[in-house]
Amino acid sequence: MKKDILFCLGILFLTGCSFNGEIKRSIHNENENPDSTSTQAAESTRTLVPTNLPVQLQILWISPAVPSELAQSAISSGISIAASPELATIRLDADKNMGGLNVGRSTWIYAFVAPFPSLQDGIKMEDLTLAWMGDATSSLSDSPVWMDGSTLAALTTLWGKPNPTFNVRIAQPEDILDSAWNVQPSFAIIPFEQIEPRWKVLSVDGQSPIRKDFNPETYPLKINFSLVGEAAQQLGVALPGSNRDPEKMTTLVMTGVTALVRATAYKMEIKGRTYPGEAMRDWLVNADITHISNEIPFAPECPYPELVNYTLFFCSNPLNIELLEYIGTDIIELTGNHFQDWGSAATLFTLDMYNQRRWPYFGGGANLEDARKPITLEHNGTKLAFIGCNPAGPDFAWATETEPGAAPCDWDWMKTELARLRAEGYLPIATFQYYEGYSVWPGPAQKADFQKMADAGAVIVSGSQAHLPMTMEFHNGSFIHYGLGNLFFDQMDYPGVGTGTRREFIDRHVFYNGKYINTELLTAMLEDYSRPRPMTEQEKLLFLSDIFEASGW
Template sequence: MQILLFKQKIKRNFSFLFAGIFLLSACQPALWGTPPPPPTPILPTATFTLPPPTLTSTFTPLPPTFTPMPVVIDQTLLWASPAVPAQLREMLLQNGFQISELKQASVNHFVDVVQPVDNSRNTSIWTYALVAPFPTLVDDVTSQDLRSAWSASSSAPFAGIPLLMEESTLMTFSALWGEPADGAVQIVSADELLDTAWNQMPAWAIIPFESIEPKWKVLMIDGQSPIQKGFDPRVYPLIATYQLTCADPCSDPKDLSFQNRNPNKLATVILTGVTALVRATAATMDAKGILYPGEAIREILLEADITHINNEVPFYSHCPSPDANQETLVFCSAPRYIQLLTDIGTDVMELSGDHFADYGQDAMFETIDIYKENKIPYYGGGLNIDEGSKPLLLEVNGNKLMFIGCNYKEGYSTATDTVPGSVPCNFEYMTEQIAAYRAQGYLPISTFQYHEYEIAEATSQQQIDFRVMADAGAVVVSGSQAHVPQVMEFYADAFIHYGLGNLFFDQVSKTGRSPKQNEFIDRHIFYDGRYLGVELVTAFLEDYARPRFMTPAERDKFLLEYFTKSGWDFLQAGQ
């Protein structure tokens, strides 16, 4: 909408006086009585006649009167401080303004960073993020450490490492915090910030929220992160206020206030690994309560807009009582165990698992009925191959999401035109669906029930197969099958995680720690139709059933191992 600001222009009429000078002649009476008689003429002997004088008129022009030109205020012309971020400038342009680089006299509108103003019109609130390259161990810094780094007096992990930022960001926080100490800040153009940070690891940076992308890791400040659902901007230090003011009174009735972060446009999706409520896991649930396995991680799963569970095992009314020492690999779960999955807020069920058909068609039909009764949509399997192959389409806070999955292994995908089960991987069909829905604005998430390996590294064939989905347009490609967590990579604008490990399963070592007890819970962030990236939540499986969050020391060791194996062998902050 173009802003039309009307201002009455003052018209001045100037009149010019033209004076006409007339020479007037007339007979007038004498002032001193009757005049004497004329004298007697004497005739001259010679006559000499003087020529009449030549009269030359002279005209001296008057100097011109100076008429000042009035300053015409252009109501569409706006001066934006160099501190104003690029997206806010773009929003002002879209609202009909022309941005002037100079504070010239004809400019009526001005926008600049100001100290926070409550309940004020024409005020834009801008959220910034503290970020580091994705394979960074540091998760959280204090606001005191951040301000100390600004003054080059910090002893935190990033001590002595300059904060990277573009020039507008520097000018913004210089206005709010004062000028930084020498060497505390390194100015980098916006299009080079990410590469500069990765090349200079360890590194950190301050960027506008709209510049977040998957290769950045968003660091919390005092436990607050703008990509998390519980974010509280009132206690977050990286908030800037920009205000639009006018030389003449602003006459536009519309409030020109903007923001770069709207919580109603944010969506979070949690992807998990293997769930199998059988053997010792089921026995522990019977002994300690059905909800016991999820108690430690329940809140983070509930908080997500979409929590994905890959339950590989059918629910079956005739399932035998759990046996912690069961040797056969034919599994089922008692229907009452669905309480665990509903208690943790399951929103999407993946049915591509190897064991879905272990107890035949009756068990699969009963399982699907249970999911329908609990309003849990599913994909990767179903009542038949047509239903199971279809993508699952969801929309959360304006973000259109697509889930598609399959079972890669021969002999485990039992779905046919008439028989339920997991569906086989049809790469031609899946890539066509991914490309078609991506073109419609969906953000595809592709998951696999792939081969299981006892190593963290992805095999060459696994890389080829997962990358096919990324090439088709998937923004996330995730392995649901792994018991041992696997490595990750950024490829073709996608995040690929080859295996997340177990979620609820009894693969706990009786002697020492097993790699199968380490777990990734991947929290993916979407905003306004864009994929922003992933937060790696790390957990440790214990008591044959119950994952808990890793301690800081456990987490650092686990992440460092997997970052290194993923090819990100960088020096870490504080090392």
């Protein structure tokens, strides 16, 4: 390979040529309105910037079907670009029985997406291909499906031109997201690398590329691209094997209130320590990082649980930590306002239990300095940081210079820390034990405080205080969820909100190659005062409809 590269470099030196790798796309479409359903975009062409290379050195032609990231990968190898396939000795194109010598195959994963507040979870590949062919029985026959010119060209290579009745909409990659949000219900087909938080990634035949159990071998929405031509092997052009590498992905699940007290603790005594987590375990243990916000201290002298505790001073049997082990806990949040309920000795005892299990904690600690320390970690190339505080009190719950407790909120300190962490390459997650209001809507103060953290650099801002699930929003590129609801707590109902406290969110955040790319909302329903289970489809539909409407979506 080195000899071949030196040979090519020698030719370039002798001819005094330079390479201009810039590529521009032009979409051939008589109707300039991006809402046009015209399929003439299938004739998309790639316009090449003229270079001063001799014809004999223009060796690679890149098909209009090739996604921009793959095209740039080929160009970055320094190979000259041909203005047409006839002038090329090598072609990079969608791989569909192109003939000749095919090398350097790259499998490109595409995602079928919708705006984040979509209520649809997935599609069948058959529905998509039927809609493409113009079959009115397809569930996708009426909604627009957005894509860029290269995606349309690639799919056309595989499936033929779409039927004129298929509601395809063509836009530049940077415009597709806003276009889809502006016309709902709406869908899009995008390369995996274009996934971002305001999309909802829908499964295709039960598979989603943002999940850890994704199998690219059986996933249908993918396209192979290959280098074709006798000269391909001699030049040794290296293409990426795929645009999705599982070794670059990290999943994080964030949860709401855990309080192993009252009826929840009683159920654990009579039905087993792991009983509350048995229906939800897979969601929690399968994440790379599982966050638990445990508000309650463990205490050796904790009395047998009472079904009703009117004092609201809580402790938990140390044996109950088996539940946290069972669900795969990785990090512990300690911003809760009950953390000091049983006194400093119990709080320090609890911290020691976490340390023995090597569970890092944040938002609380042995003293103020310890409570303010963020967790920092790195997984699969993504650096994450967790920082939290408690603005609500009461005073005795807060850590001091000499006593343990939750970190009190100092907004200037939080903003400074977030900026520092972001500057060091971390993606910060900020959490709060905010004032509890039993409302799905945040008050003006909560909204302002959470948005300040996003503005300071937090990519995710999460409310850990809410017993009633709350609204969410995207702000300045960050995802804000004002309250997730309970995880393990016995509130089957509450005055004024009825059974709304049974509803629960678990937020599964996805990071890829050092970027926050998406959030998947997992929904649960509390049973038996202790044991959440995945919602039924009807329960989930009603729950998300309520929250999305309240969120202004």
